[in-house]
Every structure is written in C-alpha cells, then in structure tokens.
Amino acid sequence: MDLNDTPEQAAHRQEVRAWLDQHKAQAPPRSGSSEDSGYIDARRAWQRKLAEAGLAGVTWPPEYGGRGLGPMGQVTINQEISKAQVPGILDVIGIGMLGPCLIAHGTEAQKSRYLGPMLHGDEVWCQLFSEPAAGSDLAAVQTRARLGEDGTWTLNGQKVWTTNAQFASYGLLLARTDADVPKHKGLTMFIVPMDADGVTIRGLRQISGEAEFNEVFFDDVVLAEDAVVGGVGNGWGTALTVLMFERLTIGFGSEGFGSSAQLAASLAADAAASVDSDVRLRLGEIVTELLAVRYNGYRALTTLAKGQIPGPEAGLAKVTTVNAAIGAGELIADVLGPEALEADSQWSYMISFLPGLKSAGGTEAILRNTIGERVLGLPPEPRLDKGIPFSELRAKEREAVA
Amino acid sequence: MDFDLSYEQGLLREAARNALSRHKTVEAARSALEDPAALPDLWPTAVDAGWPGLLIGEEHGGAGLGAFDALLVAEELGRVLAAVPLLGLVPATAILDTAGDESLPAVAQGELRPAYVPVRPPGDVESGWTVDPRSGFARPPAPHATVDGDAVTLDGEVAFVPDAPGAGLLVAIGVTDAGEPVAVAVAGDAPGVTIEPVVRYDPTRSLGHVSFAGAQGRRLDVDEIVLADAWYLAHALIAAESLGAVQTCLEVSVAYAKERFTFGRAIGSYQSIKHELTEVLRQLENARGLQYFAGWAREAEPAQFPLAASAARSAAGHALDYASRSMINVHGGIGATWEHDAPLFFRRAQLSRRLLGGTDDATDRVAGETMAAATA
Secondary structure, three states, X not given: OEOOOOHHHHHHHHHHHHHHHHHHHHOOOOOOOOOOHHHHHHHHHHHHHHHHOOOOOOOOOHHHOOOOOOHHHHHHHHHHHHHOOOOOOOOHHHHHHHHHHHHHHOOHHHHHHHHHHHHOOOOOEEEEOOEOOEOOOHHHOXXXXXXXXXXXXXXXXXXXXXXXXXXXXXXXEEEEOOOOOXXXXXXXXXXXXXXXXXXXXXXXXXXXXXOOEEEEXXXXXXXXXXXXXXXXXXXXXXXXXXXXHHHHHHHOOOOOOOOHHHHHHHHXXXXXXXXXXXXXXXXXXXXXXXHHHHHHHHHHHHXXXXXXXXXXXXXXXHHHHHHHHHHHHHHXXXXXXXXXXXXXXXOHHHHHHHHHHOOOOOOHHHHHHHHHHHOOOOOOOOOOOOOOEHHHHHHHHHHHHX | OEOOOOHHHHHHHHHHHHHHHOOOHHHHHHHHHHOHHHOOOOHHHXXXXXXXXXXXXXXXXXXXXXXXXHHHHHHHHHHOOOOOOHHHXXXXXXXXXXXXXXXXXXXXXXXXXXXXXXXXXXXXXXXXXXXXXXXXXOOOEOOEEEEEOXXXXXXXXXXXXXXXXXXXXXXXXXXXXXXXXXXXXXXXXXXXEEEEEEOOOOOOOOEEEEEEEEEEEEEEOOOHHHHHHHHHHHHHHHHHHHHHHHHHHHHHXXXXXXXXXXXXXXXXXXXXXXHHHHHHHHHHHHHHHXXXXXXXXXXXOHHHHHHHHHHHHHHHHHHHHHHHHHHHHHHHHHHHOOOOOHHHHHHHHHHHOOOOOOHHHHHHHHHHHHHHHHHO
C-alpha cells in the first residue's frame, strides 16, 4: 500500500503547485455571496486564469480545450487548489457534469459553440433536472416541451434546486416531449438560454436564511430546433450520463463538513468537555466515521487510478459523511450551547445546511435502495409505473392509494 | 496512489481461506457450546501456513511481513470463527522481534507459542498502565516489576488474556516502582505463573486469567513505544477478525433475504430489510477502510497507528454487533436459536467487544488522539 504519487502524478502535481504558488495572490476569497455580482465576476476571472493555465476541465479531450487526463489528474488539481487555499473553478456543474454530457451527446455545432465559453467562465451553466414532483424519481418530470409546426419547441413548467441559476447563461433541461409513452421514454434534453423570454428565476431560502438554490419557471419559452441534445426521446439516457459525472464530481468533493480536526480542537479547548466520557465517546464515533470516509476515499482513488469507475457503493461515503457531520454539529451545539447556532458561529452554517444535504443528489433512502439492489443484489421494490404511458400514471397512482 | 492489496497479499489471503476451508470451524463452534473440547486443534494448520512467523524477521526464520498481512489472516479467521491463537501470538512476536529475543527461531517454527499479556498504555485521562479486571469497571494497575539486570520479577494479575492457556511463553509488561514499563518474557510454566483457563460466552475464544507471584523472566530490551504498539496491534487484529465475521453475517443474511418470501415477495425487496442490510454493508466498508488505514499507518506513519488501530477496533466492534443482530432480525425467530449460525456470530460479537479494554475504550482513544493532534 502506498499513498504516494506515481512519477507521472508527481510531475503533474509539481506543475500545478508551481503555477498556484505564482498566481495565488491574485485569487479571490474562497467564499462569498452568490448574490454579490462583484464576487461572481472575480470568480469568473479566476476560472478563466485556471482554464488558460490548463487547470480546468483537464479530463476533457484536447480538441475542446481540455488535456485528456484521467480523473486522477482532476483529483491532483483539486488537492493542490485546496492546499493553496484558493477557490477552484466557479462552474463546477458545467465543467464537471454538463460539459462532459455535451461532449458525449452534443452535435459538433453545439460543442464548438458552447464548450469554450463554458470552460473559460464566460458562460456559466446550470442543471435543470429536479422538479417539485420529480426528485429521487427523476423520470417523473412534468415540464413539457411541445413541438410546433415551425420546428420550434415551447416549454412550460417548473424546475427546482437550481444552483447558480441567478447568474447562469444556459441550462441543460430535461423535459417531457411525449406523455403517451412510459415515463423514461418520452423525455428529451434541451439547452435553454436563461435570458429567454418566459424564464423566471426565484431564490429559494434555506434554513440558514441564505438562498443558494433557485426555483426556475418556464412560461411559453420558445426553443429553437437545435436546442435538442442527444436526440428527441433520448433524454433519459442523456440524463444518466450527467448523473454518472455527478457521482464523480460529488464523490471527490471536499472533506470540509465536520472536519474532525476543527471539531476536536473546539472540544479540547473546553476543559470540562475534553474529559467528559459522553462527549469523548461521541467525538470518537464521529471521528472514526470521518476517518473511514477518508481512507475509503483512497481506496476509491486507487480504483480510479486503475482506470475503473467506483461503483454505487461510493454513495455510502456520502451517507456516512453527512450523518457524521450532523453528529458533529449536534455535539458542538451541546457543548457550546445556544451560541453555536448563531449566524456568526463557525458551526451555524453547517448545522443549518446539513438536514437538506441529506436529500441532495438522491435521498438517503433512495441511495440505500440503489446500493441494496445494485451492490447486494437484493430484489427491487415492486413498482406501479412500469410500461404505463406517463399520461395514465396519475390515475393509476390515485387508484393505488384509494 | 495504490491503496489496495498487493498481488502477494491477495495470495496470502486466499491461502488462508483455503487452509481454513479444510476444517468445519463453524460447526465446531456450535459443538463447543456444549463441549469446549470439541474445537479442532488448528495450530498445525497455522504452523504449516507460516503464521507464527508472519511478523518475525527473515534472519530469525520468520516471513518478515507487515501488520497488514497479519490482519488479512485474522480477517479470514473471523470469517469462519476459527480458533487460531493469532490474537495472543502476533503482538507477542512484534515485541520479541524488536528485542531480537533468543526465542524467535523456535517461535517462528511454531515449536514455542507465545501469548501477549495485554496492558493498556496511558491515555490523556488515565495516566497509568492498566489491565482488564476479572469483573467491574475499575482497571487495576499493570503487574509490578522488579528489575535486576536482565532478570525481572513480576507480581500481579491480568484477567482475560487471549490465547494464554497452553502458551509456552508469556510476553508480559510490568511497571517498576519508578513507574517505568518493562517487557518481560516469562515461560508459561515458570514458578509463580498461574494461567487459569476461562471459557466464556464465545467458547471459540481462548482466554485465561494470568497471575504472577514472584514469577521470573528475562527483560526484553524495547522502548516504551513498542509496548504501546503491541496493545494497538491487538486492537487492529481483533478488528480484523470482527470484520471477517461481519462479512459472513452479511453474506448469509443477503442470501436468505433473496430466498425467503412473505406476502408474495422476497423479503429483501422490502426497504426495512434492504436498508438494514445496506447499513451492515456501510459499516463493513467503513471497518475495511480503517483496517487499511491501520495496516498502512503501522508501516508508513507509525505515529498515527494508535489512532488508526483504535478507530479500526471501534468501527469493526460496532459493525459486528450490528451485523450479528441484523442476521438474527433478517432470519426471524430461527435466527435466535441454536439451529442457526447467527447465535455463534452474536456470541463472538458480544464477548469480543468486551475484551482488551472494550470497544468503547478504543472509541475514547480515538477522541483523545484526535484532540491531542488538533491542539498540538
């Protein structure tokens, strides 16, 4: 077992570190408000610098501005960026998930029009998948795109949980184009200009009071024929590509939440807490879970380095991290008291954010279903929606609970 | 980055699995509930496989392998509840090997079986070296040591010493009047040594209360850190055994959840069962990641080994408790009877959790180590 870089990785790391050392003084702060356009502009400019230095979209093929590296190349850059304490790219969703989908399913015209500005931060993208009634069951989306006689599409519906919609130029949107076939079949993926007539963006306030996500409404938004990505009726397959890249992007995110060192330091600073056996036991359990995630992360990276994609069991790391971090917030609030909950406490944001994160990227219950079925090979729950035209599904669902 | 088994480690694990598959160890565990003497003698198997010398240097006739290799073997023992005295042996050989003790060739050949007499190193709350008691919460101090040149005289008792019965050599730790811990090699049959075999809830676990009354042995010249390392090595080993047992609990439970039907459906299709088994998998995977951490840290980052081994023990102890209870739940009533294997794994879980300071003590150590690192 060896946690060290191969010679090739070491050389790449050296190159990344040297560039960051030279340029990190010009970087904007790592966090800021998404409602502050000055901050967002600074982040765009920083992304452009990273892209020009070959530190963004490195897994993209060279003809689209990438470097054709494997996922380990991206991991090395993430690690160095985090070590240098500078922000990474602004458009993680575009470059990590939507760009790769365009590369896989887009037309040549789409690739040459959109990928460059995406990579350089000139046009930020957002993901328009989830809806109020389609989250874990994403194929239940109801946003409708109807084909007009002139070949254009007219879009009506609502999306939700849309990160970066406030300043995005484009969104990749999953819509229903045929309700008379079973639900996975009648879907199509579209590129939507966020400044089109009929697009309304509204911030969605969370427990903390901040609005990191948005709701996006579409009222008779007209899309051109060439807005379709991956072919009409193929939306589900196109969406799965995005979701696969989403798993990779989320899986190698930060260890930030519930950093065990930070938690331990806070508790150790309180003399009574540091010798209290209940506090110690809770701390020991939380740290054990977070250590397990870290070292299982190295196992997953080893899989990646061997050219394989980590399986769905990687989703267990998300379950562990979120629950351990929730435990960390609980423990710290029990020790510090009400002050831990105040907005200026370093723990407040985490305590408020985590209950929602439990459902992000698939609820914990859905993750456990997927892992139980795909990893343990347990039989699926019976379902009511198989082989039934989407338009008849509502009636069937009502019948089942009557 | 290569955080995975090497090719050779894969072979070692497979060889261990094959060697153990020739014995009906789980059936023996059931028979032992009524007659502990029914357990097969697996020592010849261990010797044939070279396990006594895993951690002993090649110059002394051993294999010169690392802790992670021993953990892989321990995991295989746990899978099938095999009663092989590795938990007592491996930490003992780690101390003997560092000391370059004269017993090493005989130990590596399997002619002399040593057992480690566990003593818990001081922590940030409890400052002394302590041992497990026969009963109760208070931890008695380590045996008293009187040093006279290379000879050491020991007085005191250590309860629930793994694999002590029948051990030819005890690798013990005593504390002098000056508070200094010293390692001592004492013959199992030396005057003043009493090993009282005890069979408890899990009869596959060989245990003994060891007492020293003016027992003489030879001093093993090793640093204090090696004495602490042996304690953590024992933790990592019991964690690896537990991890192996969790694997079996999960496999058996998943198979049953696919073949048992209620209300026209396989019970594994119900979320209540599926999510419980997924939780077993989650805890299993976490315990495995920490086993890797422990194996890696002992070679590459020894300062982190106390944290790593304690975390591994904590995770695997909880995982086996959870997995053995789930195994009973998934099987319904039959899982709680002697007709089924589940009680054997449950017994393994419950006794293991309470040995060597207990799982909670390992969890507490994780907290202590983490707070110390965060404020250093």
